Amino acid sequence: MTEQRGVGEGQRGVGEGRHGLDGRGGSVQPAARPASSVRHRVARILTEVFQPPAVVSILLLISPAVEPGFPGTIWFGVLGALFVCVLPLAYVLVLVRLGKLSDHHVSDRRERAPLLMLALVSVVLGLLVLNLVHAPTSVSVMILALIGGIAGLAAVSLVWKISGHASAIAAAAVIAALMFGPAWLPLLLLVPAVGWSRVVLRDHTRGQVIAGSLFGGVVIAGLWWVLRGWLI
Numbered sequence: 410m411t412e413q414r415g416v417g418e419g420q421r422g423v424g425e426g427r428h429g430l431d432g433r434g435g436s437v438q439p440a441a442r443p444a445s446s447v448r449h450r451v452a453r454i455l456t457e458v459f460q461p462p463a464v465v466s467i468l469l470l471i472s473p474a475v476e477p478g479f480p481g482t483i484w485f486g487v488l489g490a491l492f493v494c495v496l497p498l499a500y501v502l503v504l505v506r507l508g509k510l511s512d513h514h515v516s517d518r519r520e521r522a523p524l525l526m527l528a529l530v531s532v533v534l535g536l537l538v539l540n541l542v543h544a545p546t547s548v549s550v551m552i553l554a555l556i557g558g559i560a561g562l563a564a565v566s567l568v569w570k571i572s573g574h575a576s577a578i579a580a581a582a583v584i585a586a587l588m589f590g591p592a593w594l595p596l597l598l599l600v601p602a603v604g605w606s607r608v609v610l611r612d613h614t615r616g617q618v619i620a621g622s623l624f625g626g627v628v629i630a631g632l633w634w635v636l637r638g639w640l641i
Contacts, residue, residue: 452606461577462494472551485544492535497528518570525563554633572613572621579625
């Protein structure tokens, strides 16, 4: 009898455990969804939405706005975006599909420099095409600034994984504010947001994000500002 009662109590204890009871008869609360999963999802959305090809494409589309004729001249920006962003990104996606690259963000630093140099070739080719079709100088100025930025990022990437995402969004935010005035300064809030996403996803360290932000907001935007004053 004692043995049967012990077995029964053991079975009841197992049943209670399955229904969320602990060993003392208290209820066991279901595990809360970790906050890190929400942070990770938000970070992933920011990273994908504001990836460099998308951000730079928008910069090129608005680049003719500093000269008369805009928005009728926007198609020159589209042509520039084809060579600067679309073609290099298409090449990257093909390599990812073939298993030659880690991912479309090129997370492996060793893969970055050769791809950036290839992108540089496409950008220079685009610049030549734009000159042939007599595109507004403002588009060429933007591309020249981007050439300087790509070359700098490629050089740094040989030894350190500086953040291209942070560089692109910082350059875009500063250039937009310089083009259209202080009303566009709130775009600068995107810089820490995108930088945060890169750190959360563990694609970059804080230092790499800060360096990328400074490079884009100071070097690339500054180069654009100097070239604009010189050539336009």
